[in-house]
Amino acid sequence: MVLKLVYIIIVMIGRMYPLTCAQYQNQAIISAQNQKETIARFGCDSKCGNVSIPYPFGMRKPKCYASEPFEIECRHNKNGSQGEKLIAPYLKYINLEVMYIDLEYGTVGIKNPIFHPGCDNTSTGINLEGGPFVYSQDYNSFVTVGCQNAALLLSNDTILTACVSVCYDDPKNANMMDVSSCRGKYCCETSLPPYLQAYNVSVGTVEVKSEIKPECGYGLIKADYFQFNYVYDEYNSSYWVPTLGNLKKVKDVPAVLQWEIPIHMPNNSFPEFRTDADSYANYNCSYTNVTSAQSKSGWRCTCKYGFKGNPYLDQGCKLAMEDSPERNKTRLKWAIGVSSSLGTVILLLGLWWLHKVIRKSIATKRKEKFFKQNGGLLLKQRLSSGEVNVDKIKLFSLKDLQKATDHFNINRVLGKGGQGTVYKGMLVDGNIVAVKKFKVNGKVEEFINEFVILSQINHRNVVKLLGCCLETEIPLLVYEFIPNGNLFEYIHGQNEDLPMTWEMRLRISIEVAGALFYLHSAASQPIYHRDIKSRNILLDGKYRAKVADFGASRMVSIEATHLTTTVQGTFGYLDPEYFRTSQLTDKSDVYSFGVVLIELLTGKEPISSAKQQELKSLVSYFLLSMEENRLFDIVDERVMKEAEKEHIVVVANLARRCLELNGKRRPTMKEVALELESIQKSKKQSAAQEQHEELELPGIDDFQL
Incomplete structure (x- = not known):
């Protein structure tokens, strides 16, 4: 046991000080040169400005991209702070600027237009039909901003969803602003329908008993990570603007598209490899249904575990440098040399033990911080007052819920709304549950409110609360699983x-x-x-x-x-x-x-x-x-x-x-x-x-x- 512990410490030393041995340093340089990542086809550019362009996306030459929808055009924009020209990539067939391309998750970050329909109820929109792209339901939301406004998200004359934003008090009062959660006051946020390719936005006014007059509103699709926060405009005391600037002057916000390789694409579009590759290939390909709910509509590929790179290229997935045999061999040789110093081993043993103690202390403090942040003190107060029936409620650990939901995999999502996302999970005892991850942004009133109310209810026609988890950054509630939808x-x-x-x-x-x-x-x-x-x-x-x-x-x-x-x-x-x-x-x-x-x-x-x-x-x-x-x-x-x-x-x-x-x-x-x-x-x-x-x-x- 002691020898095994000594060996582990020696290996840790090798990881902490990898460049102290000249032989190891030379071997690492050679390995890095051999493992240089290739993301574009041979003879094709792999960057536009600061954005990497991996195949099946490409620029200039037809051989550099899989098909027309994947063509990237590199343009010069006058978007610099001093008016200088900046280089930026665009998806040519939909004419939208690209912020990033992610092969692993099959997503593309774009700059999505903000629609300013004005007060005449005109409407404009975007059409992605005919291509391999859809607006991601998992990463985007539909938002309305303004006072006394109703915004409709439509597709082919059919209403997909709607949002109403109203103002009851003077926006000058900063303490009264409540836009971080966008629940209808000053702004409204709702989820997108699945498989959205074509949409347009229509904005009108609604009558509200308020002294605040209606203003021209804005409807937009934005990425969930892009948040609105309001600040006071010193130059115009009667106007409020978001931190990204006056919405009338802003043209676009970040949004996320999902993509797939169309299933009907000819095999010769990818001469480097076959989609039905045998088990010895270093990549996996599988069918997807990103653009259609009816059947499989395309496919995507990923590098197997232990490999990294571009799975759409021949030999694009290469053995990760950390797992290469040369690195492991060099590390072992260097570690054997260090083992001669028993004093160093004892010192590092003490440091290792101290590291564990510190990590445990940090983890405990993080749990205490999240417990307070998620309303734990308020919940304790409710518990002591008898408002919550403790016998009915179970406290789940984050580890148990992560295991139950496969680390909150997007394939386990049951639904998504203004309060958060609900995942399907299976506990260790085999019970199926629904886990709600709240979108609280530091405000826990809705979470505590639902927890307290459901703990008091015992009725066969009201969903049953099983427990909660407060030791994570985002609070979680666990309910009985209801299998047949809504x-x-x-x-x-x-x-x-x-x-x-x-x-x-x-x-x-x-x-x-x-x-x-x-x-x-x-x-x-x-x-x-x-x-x-x-x-x-x-x-x-x-x-x-x-x-x-x-x-x-x-x-x-x-x-x-x-x-x-x-x-x-x-x-x-x-x-x-x-x-x-x-x-x-x-x-x-x-x-x-x-x-x-x-x-x-x-x-x-x-x-x-x-x-x-x-x-x-x-x-x-x-x-x-x-x-x-x-x-x-x-x-x-x-x-x-x-x-x-x-x-x-x-x-x-x-x-x-x-x-x-x-x-x-x-x-x-x-x-x-x-x-x-x-x-x-x-x-x-x-x-x-x-x-x-x-x-x-x-x-x-x-x-x-």
Whole structure:
């Protein structure tokens, strides 16, 4: 054991002082020359300005790039501080400047235009269709900036997502600014849809009860690592600008594209190697589906472990210098020479032990720092006050959650929203869980809020919180895994194997109504969800509803009738009375549930667009159809076939009451749940009576002898 420890220390010495031996130094130089990395084809330029251009990308000659979409054009820009010309690469076929190219992850950093549609609701956009590039859903977000603005992200006249940013107070007050998380105040941030290639942006104004007048807004797609922070403009006391400068003057922001080699590309485009290389090759190639959800659309290659370089070139992947036999042999020879000095070994043994102690101390301090940073002290205060049920909550270690999620692999992502990203994971005991990594940017109120609220809830139709992890830079929550996605996907997606029957729609609406009634009336303290929508209603293995996403929820005292707070919610589901007054009540959840109810009844999305790209509200369309006695024209075809018309009318009238502009006229969630349950009971009684009539046997008097 002692000899083994001595050998380890000797090897450590070799790593710490590699250039003290002339023989080792000469061998390292020779090895470095042999291992010089090649990223471009022979005879092709590998750099434009400060950006490396690896094959399959290339410049000037057709042989230097795989196909036209991968052609890079080196241009001179007048972007220097003194107006000097700078050299920058551009993707020629889409005319966008390239910031970097990453072969390992298959990404390209670009400078993406900021659209300034102005106040006339005009719209402009970008089209990548026909090429191997898409806007990455994992690394980008759609952002709206401005006061009283609604921005739509569209593709081929279809709304993909929308964001509303409002201002209620004077932007001069720096302490009131809250833009780091972009949750709707001064700016709004939402996730991108997958496989996005073509899009355009439309910006309009919304009416808000505020003294701040609407201003021309901006809609943009930006990389997640690019953050907005606001500073005061000394030259114009009435104007706020982001640190990157006045948005009116800025042309672009960083964004990330993903790419793949098209599957239909001829083999002779890559004469150096075959994509079906045998096991002895030093690279791996696999099929991908970056640009299409239907099937494999292309492929990407990576160097095998222990190799580095460009896998798209012949012999492009070379043995890493650190693992080369020459380096290991030289290190061993040098280490044997050092072993003669026993005093050095003892000294280094002490240093090694001291190093371990220091590392352990640093790790402990980092955990304490993250614990405080992620609201650990606030959480301890809640624990001591009895607000959190400790028996139900488990503290997970970061190591366990990293192992469960394969180090938070992007292939494990279940969903991504304004609060953070949710990953699928498997614990050591075999249980499947969902792990939410919060995007808090130093603000932990939403994380603590969701943790405290879910720890108080015990209802079969509310997602169950299993535990949390506070010893990492970003706080983590662990929930039960809900396997069948969300209600929005189930209503609006095509699922012929398990169609959305009237019976299932009615049952799901009863389950959600019961969960909200529990939150409003049966919980230890009333809880207002604030973001009820079909995307926040998950479906378990038996397609039972589970209400989720409590980051925006609020607890109120039993005596309070309302809570004044900053408006939060989702466009299309947001209570207009709450939007105007900023006073949150239980009736705001009733309004949002009413939108979900007509979504179930009609099968239509809460917002849609006409050919003129105007915003079309499902609520307005539904109420107008009710007034004009055209209800059955907008009801889903399957509902019309399976449900009795009198039941459809009852549900529609209930939804209309939930959507009253005056919150006092809306029913409570208890009344809503009871009325839906009565419809279900009536349906079951009617079915039982019909079955009884069919099975009734004739009497003796009915026979003639």
